[in-house]
Amino acid sequence: MATILDVSTKGRFLKSPIKGTTNIPYDEIKHNLEKIKSMQPLIICCSTGELSKWACGFLKKNGIEEIHNSGNWETTSFIIQNSQK
Numbered sequence: 001m002a003t004i005l006d007v008s009t010k011g012r013f014l015k016s017p018i019k020g021t022t023n024i025p026y027d028e029i030k031h032n033l034e035k036i037k038s039m040q041p042l043i044i045c046c047s048t049g050e051l052s053k054w055a056c057g058f059l060k061k062n063g064i065e066e067i068h069n070s071g072n073w074e075t076t077s078f079i080i081q082n083s084q085k
Contacts, residue, residue: 041066045076
């Protein structure tokens with residue numbers, strides 16, 4: 001089962017409608033690479049989809065391959081709901 005990693009800021013993450021996600025803000029990713037590697041496979045999201053795109057690029061450049069950018073919270077929620085049917 002994949003880990004849903006929300007790269008939103010801590011303040012935005014507290015408003016997230018997605019339950020069961022892990023928050024590592026985008027600006028803290030480089031300090032948590034080993035932890036993130038152990039969480040694979042990953043679904044990356046954020047409130048708008050912009051930080052998740054940047055995070056996926058950064059993580060791929062740092063050897064993390066089992067990742068999928070699901071974009072914003074709305075898209076991620078849709079993916080989760082449809083995968084549970």
